[in-house]
Amino acid sequence: MSTYHSTDLVTHWISGKPATGASSRTADVFDPATGRVTKQVALADAGDVATAVAAAREAFAGWSAASLTRRTQVLFAFRELLNARKEELAQIITSEHGKVLSDALGEVTRGLEVVEFACGMPHLLKGGHSEGVSTGVDVYSLRQPLGVVSIISPFNFPAMVPMWFFPIAIAAGNTVVLKPSEKDPSAANFLAELWSEAGLPDGVFNVVHGDKEAVDALLEHPDVASVSFVGSTPIAKYVYETGTRHGKRVQALGGAKNHMVVLPDADLDLAADAAVNAGFGSAGERCMAISALVVVEPVADALVEKIKERMSTLKVGDGRRGCDMGPLVTGAHRDKVASYLDAGTQAGADLAVDGRGIDVDGEQGGFWLGPSLLDRVTTDMSVYTDEIFGPVLSVVRVGSYEEALKVVNANPYGNGTAIFTNDGGAARRFQTEVQVGMVGINVPIPVPMSYYSFGGWKDSLFGDTHAHGVEGVHFFTRGKVVTARWLDPSNGGINLGFPQNA
């Protein structure tokens, strides 16, 4: 078994080995639970990106021609290695992201599911075949890889989000350049080492670390066929527009503001559990976190009390110490999230729970902010209109189902939503009427399994294709239809008319 190489400088990974790159720019990587800088990460320039793309391009001919059997054998080996070493990866994630260990392990497990889905690539790539569409003529379809594909991922799931894409891309015969978030870069290098150990040929999976400069270089590079981006909405929009302008296939998943609607007939204890779990898990730094509770009266007072009781039991601290909730990813992000508590109260909301200055099981310098609850939030307040991406839950009180639906549908984001009710008819109506890509019925974080596709509507996704599942296979392949006739003298003759079947 190889050992993961943890170093003071997180380097790129090109052609199956660490690569320092020509750029001398670096960025700090923090341990969010202590606030200390633990290492540096290399920031690629356009030349470093070009080196990685060239490596991927060179590897493409061999990898795309490798048999499906060979490719799936490597996928299976990668799955086994990742499963055996998932605790190690979870520790790396916690040390740079801050989320608690159990949550980091959950993230790796959800990524593993996509690897397992991609192990079925021989079946997923099967095309159609129609015999005898015309006299002596057969038609069949093929799906072929795109070439060099790029993945640009956010800080909040440094292992799972890249794994939404690269297992499928690689199994389908593409070669990959991954540009992870510079805030928690080490998970990507760990995954790269596992690929090498699994027998993936050098150059099929490459990692370049960096910021906007690296992203722009990928978006503009003529040999990059596609871009799979996940991050905030303004950057997703920019990536979509720039990437498509440069002729690439782009799927750009953006930010979110997820609503949980609670109808008066809901089980309020279950709804309170769900709101706390989905609002404060991973310190609210999940694109599927619940950030707005839309409660249909007259149950709001009762629900808010139950939520406050549960919040008072949450243990905040270092993710390695068995706490419920860890720190935020950086000091700057913590300060920005905390500023919404003042903005909310100034705008007229009730600060029912203030997470600032809470006791934590961790070092003073960590990027702490406890779970916070703002009640009587209205849809014109910045705490409602902005994606906060932290442990701040807002309660919006409404008078009816119709009003609740209007709130959800008027929001520009459409990633995830949930309804809590015991009324099957109301739930069914909601699933039809809500303008959101992923819907939970008494399930607060409805992240689809790997064999369905993940993606939002409206400002939560730019492009047509969602991640993983059959849509992922389609994104990473191009369709081709073959019409074949094997030579037979009876088919000869001149005919300039448009081909018709006979």
Ligand code: NAD
């Ligand atoms: P971000 O947009 O700041 O960064 C995402 C990626 O873009 C990173 O790799 C980053 O290096 C790069 N980047 C940053 N600034 C850039 C710029 N100016 N030009 C080009 N590239 C740039 O997002 P983040 O803070 O890392 O992640 C949190 C965001 O991601 C939230 O908005 C969250 O909702 C979203 N997210 C969405 C989904 C989804 O499925 N829709 C999933 C996870 C996270």
